[in-house]
Amino acid sequence: MSEAVRGGLSPDGAQETRAQCRADALPDDALQGKTEAEAVTLLSGCTWRIGERDGKALPGTMDYQAQRRTLGIEKGKVVWVRRG
Structure with missing residues (x-):
């Protein structure tokens, strides 16, 4: 599923926060090993983006947002989660 299909994307491709982030109750490494669909569900209401898919880096901004997760x-x- 493409990021555009999910809706709610900011201009830099990050998922915009619209509700309380349910994933904040979990450590970031709890997302590791989840399918992309499971991670998307857990990240509902969170600021996030995909930074790399199958070894290919995807475009992103260099601004720092402490709450944003990059997958x-x-x-x-x-396989990895980074904050900022």
Whole structure:
């Protein structure tokens, strides 16, 4: 599923915060190993973006947002999570 299909994207491709972030109750590494779809569900209401998919870096901004999570996806699963 493309980021555009999910809706609510900011100009830099980050998912915009619209509700309380449910993933804030979990450590970031709890997303590792989840499928992309599971991660998207957990990140509902959070600021996030995909920074890498199957070894290919995706465009993003260099601004720092402490609440934003950037995900690395490999073969449909989250392999890393970074903040900022």
